[in-house]
Amino acid sequence: MREKQKYSKTRAAFLFFLWSLFIIFLHQTTTRPVWATETLSEAIATHLRTGIGSADRQKRFVCQSEIICGISVIPRFYHQRGFKPAWITDKGFFPQAKVLIAAIEEANREGLNPEDYHLFKIKALLAEAVDRQLKKIPHSPKDMADFDLLLTDAFLIYCSHLLAGRVNPETIHTGWFISTHDAHLVDILQAALDSNQIKEALNKLKPSHPGYTGLGRMLIHYRRIVKNGGWPHLVSGSSLKKGDQGERVEELRKRLLFFDDSKSVAEENDQVFDEQLEEVVRSFQKKHGLKKDGIVGPKTRAALNVPAKVRARQIELNMERWRWIPRNLGQRYILVNIADFKLSLIENGETVMDMRVVVGRTYRRTPVFSSKMKYLVLNPFWNVPMSIAVKDILPKLRENHNYLSLQNMTLYANWQNGAPPIDPGSIDWSKVNRRSFRYKLVQKPGPQNALGRLKFMFPNKFSVYLHDTPSKELFQKNIRSFSSGCIRAEKPVELAVYLLKDGSNWTREKIMAAINHGKNRSIGIPRPLNVHLLYWTAWVDKAGEIHFRDDIYDRDRPLDKALQERPPRV
Structure with a gap:
């Protein structure tokens, strides 16, 4: 860490040295160079006008062999300034x-690559300016125009990445649909220049949520571990549990010191698996989504053996995901972390309720999006989605045409309003395939209903919602990806009571009575609230502790690949 700080200070000192030399040179220049019939800033403006004018007629704009990514907004920026340089004056930078x-x-520090923002070329032009000063060679207005243009583009690109992410979530994952962040980057830049607040402007664009800043702190911590060589690798072998002794227990303690540096890990008798070590193992398991049995079996050992470098990268990927979501989650909102199989209800920054959830299977993934929950339904009907009808139910109908009656389902001729019900026994299901299946299936309210006795509606184009389930046993499983895309909630009645407590007389007793009555009924939520379905494989809790989860939908890998792609080159 000290070496890194020393390097950073040396680099900063060198940059300051170059800067000082260049400014001194410009201040000492009292005559215009022989090429000049105008001031340096005027000459730069001429080159900017010419270069940007030609860029307006091209699909691609190249500067110093670098693609200018902000070409769609840069002309507007310089037109508004009369092509006056933004970063250079006659007296210096x-x-x-x-x-x-x-x-x-x-x-x-944000998990982004500085070289994505023309840093090498910018520094090269700065060094060139200093070299010209030392050799008493007049500055090139074109190079200075390029320097100005590269800095402007760097600011705009960096702004865009901080504001909405470096990777477009819709193109990398079809399940990511987050609202587009609205910001006028050109106006942000001009206001920052006018107020001398470039750093402050950039900081305002970063997510301010403690979840993002906490990941940033953890990224520094994990990078430090990587720089120091990472943590020890545990060898394969039988499971380790309380009462075991030997060198493998000692190695386990050494590994867990990177997770918990308390005295409970660093015991004098370090080859004994005691009760204190068991508690540390349970804590590790909890923070990694594992069964909390205190036993170091294959899954726990595998999690312990994930390299620190991989964990650091996992943090970077989830910082990118934070940049995708709305900055204002709401004063009161529901947050579902799909990868953690968990729902949290947040109000005024505090978690007032949480519960386990069941999410979509790997081939019927729960999408990521935000919407507003407006009402709930008691004793819901289930309109079986066509995909489920043809993939899951049609094969069962071929085996037994009484299947629908056993499931309390009604078959309708088609999906049109007023379509008549028909007898499933009147159809030769062996001749029906996915293409010819035109029927609508509706499951009536009742204990067998796939939606249970409650569903919570937040309108969206995916037809995804939150609901009860008759399959309560699934909540006891550690990995809970069993649904067809919707979210099954562990405590639907408790959630309904909370949502209806304001401005209504719906008590728990009244809700249960209405459910037991069996009548289908919709109830508006007095205070509609935001619902955020998110996918985090790494996050920081309120106590500032890091959690990791398995990438159940294999979304980390393509995101990692996308973030490694370098900007287009000439």
């Missing part, structure tokens, strides 16, 4: 240019 370069150098 605008001080905020140095601030921007320093901010770009620290982009890795």
Whole structure:
């Protein structure tokens, strides 16, 4: 860590040295160079006008062999300024240019790559300017225009990545549909220049939620572990549990010191698996979504053996996911972390209720999106989605045409309003296939209903909602990806009581009475609230402790690949 700090200070000192030399040179220049019939800033403006004018007529704009990514907004920015350079004056660089370069150098703290923002070329042009000064060679207005343009593009790209993520979630994962962040980057840049607040403007664009800043702190911690060589690897063998002794227990303690550096791990008798070590193992299991039995079996050992470098990258991926979601989650909202199989109800920053959930199977994934929960339904009907009808129910009908009556389902001729019910026994199901299946299946309210006795509605294009389930035993499983995309809630009645407590007379007793009555009924939620279905494989809890989960939908790998892609080159 000290070496890294020493390197950072040395790098900063060198940059400051180059900066100082260049500013001194410009201040000492009292005559215009022989090429000039105008001031340096005027000459730069001429080159900016020419270059940007030609870019307006091209699909691609290249500067110093770098693709200018902000070409769609940069012309507007410089047109508004009369093509006056943003980062250079006749007396030297605008001080905020140095601030921007320093901010770009620290982009890795956000899990981003500084080299994505023209850093190499910007520094090369700065060094070239200093070299010209030392050799008393007049500055090239074109190079200075390029320097100005690259800094502007770097700010706009970095702004965009901080504001909405580096990767488009819709193109990398079909299940990610988060609202587009609305911000006028050109206006942000101009306001930051006018107020000398480049750093402050960038900081405002980052997610301010403790979940994001906490991941940032953890990223620094895990990178430090990686730099120091990572943690020890546990060898294969039989499970370790309380009462075991030997060198493998000693190695386990050494590994867990990176998880919990308390005295309960660093015991004098370090080859004994005692009760204190068992508690640390349980804590590790809890924070990694494992069965909390205190036994180091194959799954726990595998989690312990995930390299620190992989965990650091996992943190970076989830920082990117934070940049995708709405900045304001709401004063009161429901958050479902699909990868954790958990629902939390948050109000004023505090968790007032949480519960286990069942999410979609790997081939029927629960999508990621945000919506608003407006009403709930007691004793719901279930309109069986066509995909489930043809994939799951049609094969069962071929075996037994009484299947629908056994499941309390009604068969309708089609999906049109007023379609007549028909007898399943009147159809030769062996001749019906996925293409010819045009029927609508509806399951009546009751104890067998797949939605249970309650469903919670937040309108969305996926037809996904939160609901009760008759399969309560699934909540006892550690991995709970069994649904067809909707979310099954462990405590639906408790959730209904909470949502209806404000501005209504729906007590728990009244809700249960209405459910037992069996009548289908919709009830508006007095205070509709946001629902966020998210997918985090790493997050920081309120206590500032890191949690990791398995990537059940294999979404980390393509995101990792996308984040490794470098900007387009000439």
